Amino acid sequence: MDSEKRQLHLFFFPFLASGHLIPAIDMAKQFALRGLKISIITTPLNASLFSKTIEKSKTMGLDMNVLVIEFPCVEVGLPIGCESYQLATSLDLRTKFYQATAMLEQPLEKLIQEYAPDCLVASTLFPWTTGVAKKFGIPRLILHSMSFFSTCTAECLRLYAPHKKVSSDTEPFIIPNFPDEIKLTRKQLPDFYTQNVQTYATKMYEQVLEAELTSFGAVFNSFYALEPAYANFYKKVLGRKAWQIGPVSLCNQDTEDKAQRGKEASIDFHECFEWLNSKKLDSVVYVCFGSMANFNDSQLKEIAIGLEASEQQFIWVVKKEKNDEGKEEWLPDGFEQRVKGKGLIIRGWAPQMMILDHEAVGGFVTHCGWNSTLEGVSAGLPMVTWPVSAEQFFNEKFVTQILRVGVAVGAQQWARFLGDSIKSEAIEKAVIRIMVGAEAEEIRSRARELGKKAKKAVEEGGSSYSDLNSLIEELRSHGIAGAASKN
Ligand SMILES: O=c1ccn([C@@H]2O[C@H](COP(=O)(O)OP(=O)(O)O[C@H]3O[C@H](CO)[C@@H](O)[C@H](O)[C@H]3O)[C@@H](O)[C@H]2O)c(=O)[nH]1
Numbered sequence: 001m002d003s004e005k006r007q008l009h010l011f012f013f014p015f016l017a018s019g020h021l022i023p024a025i026d027m028a029k030q031f032a033l034r035g036l037k038i039s040i041i042t043t044p045l046n047a048s049l050f051s052k053t054i055e056k057s058k059t060m061g062l063d064m065n066v067l068v069i070e071f072p073c074v075e076v077g078l079p080i081g082c083e084s085y086q087l088a089t090s091l092d093l094r095t096k097f098y099q100a101t102a103m104l105e106q107p108l109e110k111l112i113q114e115y116a117p118d119c120l121v122a123s124t125l126f127p128w129t130t131g132v133a134k135k136f137g138i139p140r141l142i143l144h145s146m147s148f149f150s151t152c153t154a155e156c157l158r159l160y161a162p163h164k165k166v167s168s169d170t171e172p173f174i175i176p177n178f179p180d181e182i183k184l185t186r187k188q189l190p191d192f193y194t195q196n197v198q199t200y201a202t203k204m205y206e207q208v209l210e211a212e213l214t215s216f217g218a219v220f221n222s223f224y225a226l227e228p229a230y231a232n233f234y235k236k237v238l239g240r241k242a243w244q245i246g247p248v249s250l251c252n253q254d255t256e257d258k259a260q261r262g263k264e265a266s267i268d269f270h271e272c273f274e275w276l277n278s279k280k281l282d283s284v285v286y287v288c289f290g291s292m293a294n295f296n297d298s299q300l301k302e303i304a305i306g307l308e309a310s311e312q313q314f315i316w317v318v319k320k321e322k323n324d325e326g327k328e329e330w331l332p333d334g335f336e337q338r339v340k341g342k343g344l345i346i347r348g349w350a351p352q353m354m355i356l357d358h359e360a361v362g363g364f365v366t367h368c369g370w371n372s373t374l375e376g377v378s379a380g381l382p383m384v385t386w387p388v389s390a391e392q393f394f395n396e397k398f399v400t401q402i403l404r405v406g407v408a409v410g411a412q413q414w415a416r417f418l419g420d421s422i423k424s425e426a427i428e429k430a431v432i433r434i435m436v437g438a439e440a441e442e443i444r445s446r447a448r449e450l451g452k453k454a455k456k457a458v459e460e461g462g463s464s465y466s467d468l469n470s471l472i473e474e475l476r477s478h479g480i481a482g483a484a485s486k487n
Pocket residue numbers: 018019020022023145146261262288289290291292293317348349350351352353368369370371372373375389390391392
């Protein structure tokens with residue numbers, strides 16, 4: 001077959017966590033929409049989460065399928081079914097989880113042998129896949145799940161270690177040689193920056209870096225106009241190769257597609273949509289902390305009190321099981337009766353993208369996971385930033401200081417399983433600041449402009465659209481060159 005016409009086949013191998021799988025499926029869809037064949041490699045439980053999306057893609061004529069590999073839970077001592085990182089709720093379980101992912105090397109090699117894909121697009125957290133791709137003579141693209149800003153912040157912390165030059169965990173330091181003056185404290189950094197001992201995670205991050213330097217390049221869920229200084233920094237100062245093809249969530253255009261990203265929602269999405277339809281433009285604040293953050297009862301209570309005191313309408317997503325007696329200790333007495341019609345609590349999984357895109361939603365209280373941040377940006381929404389873990393404190397700086405589309409609630413420290421560090425008054429005040437008054441209007445108009453730029457980036461001729469074209473062209477010529485050298 002004429003090699004220029006040959007359909008390219010990409011293997012997508014995302015990390016096993018909602019915050020990685022959801023954007024990876026969207027990204028895979030972008031490639032499939034350009035006529036490429038896509039196989040998503042994942043484990044049985046994760047595959048079931050997006051079976052509907054794959055079915056739907058087939059009805060659209062897209063060439064997408066899933067190849068399932070078993071996850072070695074038993075072999076590493078993980079509970080059976082612990083196939084998602086968010087289920088690994090202790091350091092010990094997380095270490096075992098990473099060990100199990102490294103054991104996926106052989107099954108992956110078997111699939112590559114069988115299907116001979118042209119390229120392996122694998123999560124940044126699978127550094128060993130660069131070696132696998134090399135072995136089979138195909139390029140490995142790094143599937144990046146953070147922004148350029150956060151990736152550059154992380155790299156400058158590693159290079160210059162400014163956090164080691166301050167005398168306490170709360171003394172601010174500045175990221176050296178950066179385009180903007182960004183201040184952080186040690187309390188806002190992931191553990192592995194501050195620990196002096198080598199752990200599985202610290203070793204893995206060294207491999208991540210090594211792989212970044214030796215791979216074909218990286219694909220980012222971002223767009224040029226959002227962070228030009230940091231895209232340039234990544235490419236020119238850090239000397240890496242990258243394509244930015246986001247916001248990838250924007251490939252979901254109809255309400256059902258938006259509602260079905262990720263998991264089955266815990267609320268009938270029609271019901272949620274109807275509820276929003278009954279509300280005025282920009283009158284509802286949406287409160288959600290991603291797929292991983294879990295607050296304790298007293299912090300949830302503070303949120304409830306703060307939301308009620310703000311007098312704003314809200315949708316609040318709570319990922320908290322009822323206790324053994326079926327009680328919800330975090331709910332203030334009579335709360336749901338008092339906010340009836342005004343506030344909606346979703347217990348479990350929300351159809352987030354559908355909610356954010358609804359015109360009744362006028363603000364977003366977010367933990368600053370990169371996907372939520374970008375979804376908020378794409379929907380043109382002002383945000384209250386409440387970082388909890390991972391690189392979320394970096395994203396907070398980006399939203400509040402660089403983009404200036406958010407206000408900080410005042411979270412000061414990295415912690416995945418939190419106490420009641422933020423008081424109701426701070427929540428009330430921050431929500432009011434993004435929903436009511438002159439400041440809110442000013443933030444909203446900046447956010448709206450950014451939302452328009454996000455949509456433009458993925459339209460035909462937009463920067464992300466063009467970057468995806470160039471990437472496909474490069475893969476095509478690489479494939480042709482590779483095929484020629486094999487002949
Ligand atoms: O009820 C929910 C909760 C989440 N989501 C979706 O789930 C994704 C969540 O991703 P993100 O906002 O990035 O948060 P996390 O799940 O916390 O993501 C982890 O992974 C991200 C990508 O690496 C990091 O940026 C985060 O810091 C890290 O916590 C988003 O697409 C949301 O739309 C829903 O649809 N419904």
